[in-house]
Amino acid sequence: MTASIERYTRTAVILHWLIAFGVLFMFALGWYMSELPKDGAKAMSYDLFDLGLYTWHLAEEASPRTFYFNLHKSIGVTLLALILIRVVWRLTHRPPALLGTLKAWEKALANKVHTLxxxxxxxxxxxxxxxxxxxxxxxxxxxLPLLSGLDDKGLREIFVEVHELVGVVFITFIVLHILGALKHRFINRDDTLKRMSIH
Ligand code: HEM
Incomplete structure (x- = not known):
C-alpha cells in the first residue's frame, strides 16, 4: 500500500497550470511582438502566428505589431485577474507542508522561491x-476599451524598463523553480510533482 500524499487543492492546481502556461506564452508573445516592424502593412484579419489554425477577424485594420501588442495586453489583463484570484486563494488556504524528506536548506530555498x-x-x-x-x-x-492612455512619455519609458527587468528576474526564478521540480522528479524520485498534479 502506498502512503497517501498531501496535495494542493484542485483549485490551486488548476490555477497553477493555467497561469504557468499563460505566463510562458506571454514571454514568447512579448519577445516575438517586440521584434515586429513599426511600419508593417495593416490588415483586417490575422492567422494567429501563421499556424493555419485560427484566423482572427478585426473590426478595424491594424498592423501586425498593433494586433499582437493588443493581444498581449488582453491576455495579460486576463492573467492578472487569475493571478489575483490565486493570491487570494493562497492567503486563505494553507498549502500542504513540504515533504518531510526534504533537507532544511531545500525547504528554505523552495519557500523563498515560491514567495518571490x-x-x-x-x-x-x-x-x-x-x-x-x-x-x-x-x-x-x-x-473593448478598458483604460485610456495618459500619453506620458517619461512614465512609459520608466515602465518599459521595469517590465523588461522584472521579466529577466521572473524568467530566472521560473527556470530555478522548474529545475527544482525536475530534480525531485528524476533525481530524488519523490512525490513533490504529484502534489501539484490534476487529481
Ligand atoms: C504575466 C504577464 C506578462 C508577461 C510574462 C509579459 C512579458 C513581456 C515580455 C517578455 C515583453 C518583451 C520585453 C522585451 O522587449 O524584452 C513584454 C513587452 C510588453 N508588454 Fe508584457 N507581459 C505581461 C503582461 C503585460 C500586461 C498586463 C501588459 C499591458 C496591459 C503588457 C504590456 C506590454 C507592452 C506594451 C510591451 C511592449 C513594450 C515595448 O517594447 O514598448 N504586458 N511583455
Whole structure:
C-alpha cells in the first residue's frame, strides 16, 4: 500500500497550470511582438502566428505589431485577474507542508522561491499595465476599451524598463523553480510533482 500524499487543492492546481502556461506564452508573445516592424502593412484579419489554425477577424485594420501588442495586453489583463484570484486563494488556504524528506536548506530555498514567484507574478502584469496606461494607446480588452492612455512619455519609458527587468528576474526564478521540480522528479524520485498534479 502506498502512503497517501498531501496535495494542493484542485483549485490551486488548476490555477497553477493555467497561469504557468499563460505566463510562458506571454514571454514568447512579448519577445516575438517586440521584434515586429513599426511600419508593417495593416490588415483586417490575422492567422494567429501563421499556424493555419485560427484566423482572427478585426473590426478595424491594424498592423501586425498593433494586433499582437493588443493581444498581449488582453491576455495579460486576463492573467492578472487569475493571478489575483490565486493570491487570494493562497492567503486563505494553507498549502500542504513540504515533504518531510526534504533537507532544511531545500525547504528554505523552495519557500523563498515560491514567495518571490508570487511577487514577480503580480509585478509582471502590473508593470505592463502601468506602461500601457502611460502610453497614448491605453488598454483594450479583446477590442473593448478598458483604460485610456495618459500619453506620458517619461512614465512609459520608466515602465518599459521595469517590465523588461522584472521579466529577466521572473524568467530566472521560473527556470530555478522548474529545475527544482525536475530534480525531485528524476533525481530524488519523490512525490513533490504529484502534489501539484490534476487529481
Ligand atoms: C504575466 C504577464 C506578462 C508577461 C510574462 C509579459 C512579458 C513581456 C515580455 C517578455 C515583453 C518583451 C520585453 C522585451 O522587449 O524584452 C513584454 C513587452 C510588453 N508588454 Fe508584457 N507581459 C505581461 C503582461 C503585460 C500586461 C498586463 C501588459 C499591458 C496591459 C503588457 C504590456 C506590454 C507592452 C506594451 C510591451 C511592449 C513594450 C515595448 O517594447 O514598448 N504586458 N511583455
Amino acid at each position: 514567484l508570487y511577487l514577480l507574478m503580480v509585478a509582471m502584469p502590473v508593470s505592463g499595465l502601468i506602461m500601457a496606461v502611460a502610453s497614448k494607446y491605453g488598454v483594450k480588452w479583446f477590442g
